[in-house]
Amino acid sequence: MLKATKKRFDIKITQANSTVSDTFELDKNIVKVHGVLVTSDKDDLLYYRGTQKIEINKEEFFPENYESKLLMSGINVAPKQRYYDLGGVAPGNGRVQITYKDLDDGRTAFVPYRVSLYLDCEMEDEL
Amino acid sequence: MMKEGVIITKINIKRQGERKHFQIKLPNDTKYIIGIEYGGRLVSKGDIKATDALPHAIAKSEVALVETPYVKAEYVEVKEKARTFFKRNQLVGELKLQSSEESNWFYSADVFLNDSNIGLGDFSQSGFPVNDFTHGNKRTEEIVKVDAESTIIQGWYLDAIGKTQKTDINYEVTIYVWINVEE
Numbered sequence: 001m002l003k004a005t006k007k008r009f010d011i012k013i014t015q016a017n018s019t020v021s022d023t024f025e026l027d028k029n030i031v032k033v034h035g036v037l038v039t040s041d042k043d044d045l046l047y048y049r050g051t052q053k054i055e056i057n058k059e060e061f062f063p064e065n066y067e068s069k070l071l072m073s074g075i076n077v078a079p080k081q082r083y084y085d086l087g088g089v090a091p092g093n094g095r096v097q098i099t100y101k102d103l104d105d106g107r108t109a110f111v112p113y114r115v116s117l118y119l120d121c122e123m124e125d126e127l
Numbered sequence: 128m129m130k131e132g133v134i135i136t137k138i139n140i141k142r143q144g145e146r147k148h149f150q151i152k153l154p155n156d157t158k159y160i161i162g163i164e165y166g167g168r169l170v171s172k173g174d175i176k177a178t179d180a181l182p183h184a185i186a187k188s189e190v191a192l193v194e195t196p197y198v199k200a201e202y203v204e205v206k207e208k209a210r211t212f213f214k215r216n217q218l219v220g221e222l223k224l225q226s227s228e229e230s231n232w233f234y235s236a237d238v239f240l241n242d243s244n245i246g247l248g249d250f251s252q253s254g255f256p257v258n259d260f261t262h263g264n265k266r267t268e269e270i271v272k273v274d275a276e277s278t279i280i281q282g283w284y285l286d287a288i289g290k291t292q293k294t295d296i297n298y299e300v301t302i303y304v305w306i307n308v309e310e
Contacts, residue, residue, distance in 0.1 A: 048168065066135065070164060
């Protein structure tokens with residue numbers, strides 16, 4: 001039986017104007033990735049300063065310099081509609097890579113912050 | 128099989144009223160242009176005028192802590208200022224795109240900084256200021272459908288914010304062209 005699940009992966013941005021890359025592995029029983037969402041503990045910094053590249057199974061879904069604000073949803077958006085729809089991607093080897101770039105914007109002062117990548121997945125029930 | 132992809136182009140604006148012509152090169156196997164999005168960022172931090180000019184959609188309420196001499200307990204008094212006025216959104220510039228396939232622009236947009244009236248319907252007075260990054264809607268591309276056989280898009284951008292503020296503002300406009308690629 002298939003069931004919906006959400007996965008969260010975090011990266012820490014500790015230096016201004018830096019690039020942070022990390023690779024995460026999805027569970028083996030995940031069969032589809034339906035959506036993607038990015039948030040942060042300091043969402044103004046993510047909104048104004050952030051760009052990222054996202055790859056799933058070495059396939060690039062969002063290229064370098066794709067602004068984080070385009071993948072964010074505010075609390076005014078209904079919870080079920082917050083994810084960016086990828087249309088049911090097969091996870092392949094299950095490796096998800098995010099390369100996040102922080103760039104000074106002039107409207108924000110840098111402090112270390114966390115960027116969270118959420119994936120809306122469908123997994124096979126282990127039972 | 129058709130696959131979606133996005134081409135990102137950045138335009139740098141440095142002078143007030145600057146007009147820029149540019150080209151966006153698409154991959155050879157592009158079939159259609161299916162959507163357009165834009166974003167941007169302020170480059171120069173030292174530009175005080177530009178930073179001050181940014182409209183903030185913060186709820187205009189004053190929260191004051193008052194302690195009476197008779198009762199030790201603190202309470203919060205909320206004074207509300209009149210906020211019946213809509214604020215004009217700050218226009219950053221004009222963006223137009225033309226395909227080499229067809230005559231006339233296929234995309235034209237006024238680039239705005241943010242929604243200055245995003246907090247207008249908030250009566251909660253909860254002390255949680257309404258901002259684009261907390262209360263903003265989910266962004267999606269504007270759907271267009273244009274043939275992309277010639278793989279070149281002509282673009283045109285005209286600065287407005289620098290002209291309005293009468294100062295040189297250094298900023299970047301990012302254009303996202305969503306395409307359909309045949310695999």
